[in-house]
Amino acid sequence: MSASLQVDAAGRLRHFLDVEGLSRQQLIEIMDTAESFAGVGDRSVKKVPLLRGKTVVNLFFEASTRTRTTFELAAKRLSADVLNLNVSTSATTKGESLLDTLRNLEAMQADMFVVRHGESGAAHFVARHAAPHVGVINAGDGCHAHPTQAMLDMFTIRRVKGEFTPLTVAIVGDILHSRVARSQIHALNTLGVREVRVIAPQTLLPPHVEQLGVKVHHDLVAGVRDADVIITLRLQRERMDGRLLPSKHEYFQRYGLTEAHLTGARPDAIVMHPGPINRGVELDSGTADGPRSVILQQVTHGIAIRMAVISMVMAGHAVEATA
Amino acid sequence: MSAPLDAGALLDRLADELARWLAQSGCSDPLMVGIHTGGAWVAEQLHARLGFREPLGRLDIAFYRDDFTRVGMHPQVRPSQLPFDVEARHLVLVDDVLYTGRTIRAALNELFDYGRPASVALAVLIDRGGRELPIAADVAGTTLELPPERHVKLSGPEPLTLAYVERGAGREGGQ
Incomplete structure (x- = not known):
């Protein structure tokens, strides 16, 4: 199920929700792409212009420091604009439903949601209900996947x-x-x-x-x-x-x-x-x-891996839009 | 029909022209950077023949292309490797075929994210015309006029060979 939701017919990532369902080749491609981004952090300008003009929304329904900040840095090093929303403290406490929150963010021309949620399957839910041009990345859902x-x-x-x-x-x-x-x-x-x-x-x-x-x-x-x-x-x-x-x-x-x-x-x-x-x-x-x-190398590598996944999902949508 | 292209002979000419150009320009102790993939192959040859002291740099400009939103990610992006500090240095940027100029635009942008070079010169094996940007080679192995559907493809790295290929008039990939 997740395979067809996150991978298109040509094998490109449309969303990144779960490792389960991805092939060995796809995992290697993610790591190879991350390898290309790993050097960006050592340069004088720690940024590439790949996603200039794209908007990434960190939609965190659960507290997180490391994951959110590395996603934020990854998106910024790709030159995307980043919006951080801690939903637990804003919309839902005011009674707004998850779908209403999504529709509002889409109306602000968001291109990607990075979702962290305490319930298993939350990122899949968002991916199923997001507008077709929006990519979704699972930043941890319940006891299910990270x-x-x-x-x-x-x-x-x-x-x-x-x-x-x-x-x-x-x-x-x-x-x-x-x-x-x-x-x-x-x-x-x-x-x-x-x-x-x-x-x-x-x-x-x-x-x-x-x-x-x-x-x-x-x-x-x-x-x-x-x-x-x-x-x-x-x-x-x-x-x-x-x-x-x-x-x-x-x-x-x-x-x-x-x-x-x-x-x-x-x-x-x-x-x-x-x-x-x-x-x-x-x-x-x-x-x-x-x-x-x-342990600290894991943190540094988290930025390169997230740059890889964000750009691959964004690329999947870019190609789809022109096809 | 265009005349067959001899990669070895063009490389000899490019090496001679580049040596002369560097002597005239007075750029002391230049660094060489090849653009992945074909440009890096040409650069490896020039780098050895001209006896550059410092190691060769390689650029993969995939993250700087202007067509990401149309064609997406390029498969098999390699890490760029600049094993030196470009700050205040003279650089020779090397590519195989100069066409629209968009690859060179992307490469210049990437180079400047590593620092501020003193100067950048452009050496190409073949200048085939068809520029879409105000970019010119300082040194070229040869200059050709080709119709838009006709392209030159360099194969390598050992040996380097050149062949004509027919592709649609679109310029994707042939930047």
């Missing part, structure tokens, strides 16, 4: 490791509620890594998680053994002290990553985290700031 985060993670892995096929990747943490993990698992399997592992207590794993193509571990040391990449997930505050976990202290004792756990991993293993980090919960400071950490 495809630009997954792609910036893949881009980071590719830049450090080169090839995907020989890699063993371990994802540690709250898989159950993580849209990031879901998108990462799809991307890693599509790109053909050797093995994807998830490491979590049973209470933080979705039922039948093996069907996503992962091996399940409950023990951190066993789970990271011989891993090339260890991705730690953010533990949301509301999960820390509830029925799923005894306490954040106990979570750190069993699943918080430290150098001691990494002795069994590959000597050149890298550690990732989508941010923001809860230090002393998902990993300790020594690991977060240590030589294996590529």
Whole structure:
């Protein structure tokens, strides 16, 4: 379903809603395009004129700093105009429906919506109801997908490791509620890594998680053994002290990553985290700031990946308009 | 019918002309930048023959084209690589075929986003006329008059060969 909504008959991206449904070739094309944009940030003028005169609306129904700011920087480095709307604090509290908000923004000649929403499927809903000339990018929907985060993670892995096929990747943490993990698992399997592992207590794993193509571990040391990449997930505050976990202290004792756990991993293993980090919960400071950490590179790569996705979706619509 | 084109002979002529032009212009220690793809191939040859000291720069002007809203993204965009600081330096910009001038317009815009060069000269293997912008080559391997539907295509990088191709009168891609 999402495949036809986000990809046109010629294989061009019309929207970017989910990694699921995209081919290996399409994921590689996104990373290759990001590679071309990666150098722009090092130049004296950190901007290309590609999207001059286009308007990108960041439509955030859920708080976010990193994702919103990197989307904003990405659009600005493409020379687009950017409008940031925190809808939770404006329209909906005044009783305006989502569709009315969309119609109003379209009346302001918006060309693209970047949507973050607490409900799964929200970006798909917006894509189905947006005007034909408007592209939609999913910046995270509920527990469903966060495809630009997954792609910036893949881009980071590719830049450090080169090839995907020989890699063993371990994802540690709250898989159950993580849209990031879901998108990462799809991307890693599509790109053909050797093995994807998830490491979590049973209470933080979705039922039948093996069907996503992962091996399940409950023990951190066993789970990271011989891993090339260890991705730690953010533990949301509301999960820390509830029925799923005894306490954040106990979570750190069993699943918080430290150098001691990494002795069994590959000597050149890298550690990732989508941010923001809860230090002393998902990993300790020594690991977060240590030589294996590529966490800040992930942030920088987020700009290049978002420039790639924004320009590819905008290009899909440009071609459609002239066809 | 147009006469067949000998890429090697044109390259020899371009290298000689460029050496003479650089000597006359008094540009000291110039840098060379080739436009992806054909221009970069020509630039590699010139760069080696003329003994430029610093490494060759390469530009992919895809993000600076003026037809994005009509034709969308170009497939296989390569990263631009300028392994030097262009600030206050003399640059020689190299392309394979000079036609409408739009590629050169885009390349100049991109170059200036890296800094402010002292000067930019343009060297092309073939100047085929048909300009749509006030842009001219400083040095050319040869000058041709071709009808709009006739194009010259450079294949490479090893060996470099030139061939005529017939395409619609539209100028897309043949900037």
